[in-house]
Amino acid sequence: MPRTVPEVHTDLVLEPRDVHFDWTGLPLHWIPDEPFATHTINVLHLLLPEGERWFVEVFKEALPLVRDEQLREEVLGFVGQEAIHAEAHQQVLDHLLAQGLDPRPYVRQIAWLFQRVLGPKPRLTARRRRENVIERVAFVAAIEHFTAFLGNWALNSPGLDRAGADPTMLDLLRWHGAEEVEHRSVAFDLLVHLDPGYLRRVRGMLLGGPLLVHLWVRGVRFLLAADPSLDGRVQPSWKAAWHVARRGMLPDPVQSLRSGIRYLKPGYHPTQEGSSAQALSYLAGSPAARAAAGAH
Secondary structure, eight states: OOOOOOOOTTTTTOOOOOOOOOTTTOOOOTTTTOOOHHHHHHHHHHHHHHHHHHHHHHHHHHHHOOOOHHHHHHHHHEEEEEEEHHHHHHHHHHHHHTTOOOHHHHHHHHHHHHIISSOOTSSSSSSHHHHHHHHHHHHHHHHHHHHHHHHHHHHHHHHHHHHTTHHHHHHHHHHHHHHHHHTTTTTHHHHHHHOOOOOHHHHHHHHHHHHHHHHHHHHHHHHHHTTTTTTHHHHHHHHHHHHHHHSSSSSOOOHHHHHHHHHTTTTOOOOGSSSSHHHHHHHHHHHHHHHHTTTT
């Protein structure tokens, strides 16, 4: 079945919001008495600073290939938002280090992956360099699908409120999640603009999806082992993840898998995920976003 190439959304205006968070009062287990749930979500802080800086560099490389002015503006807005996301999560890493949990060994591995393995290849011919850029855009589009899924979950996760999660961390997760929902179509639309075929999109997901799961599992294991307050007492397991997800503190693993499968449908477009109206509504009321807006 042929896939309909989506048109760029003419009403999308992406605004980087220069938000700041005060982490001085953040407890190590910001979901009270739930170290497994806390650290499973904390993997975001390990992956996103290096990952989103890599997104920014890939999109900057892709920008000269864009021939649509509206899409070009969306890509620039995306780059601005992702750069701020990276710094917001970096601040949480600095706070973890101050509390005695050293994230740097894992983060160094993530940096090596994005900078060396997935980084630019300057010695390629011009044609192969262009193909390499588009291949990495496909990778970004696949990962952005899951960040939009996670963002939508964060906006609709009352289980975290019921568990008494730290309000500043909740605002970070929901502010970031809302912006992921807001710009959920940009990477996909850029990929379609550069390569309207189906094969590259599938390849991006078949490579990116399993890699993301692998990195997340390793991140949970690392954080639980590195947490100085646990002394190895909490061991990660899929059973524990399922139990915590059923209580609403983590995304449902089955829904996560179904989300990845949706991406592979020929007629798929990211506008089928989440609600822009809900995302913008949260951003209008987010304490951090409102403070950033008031500072300008």
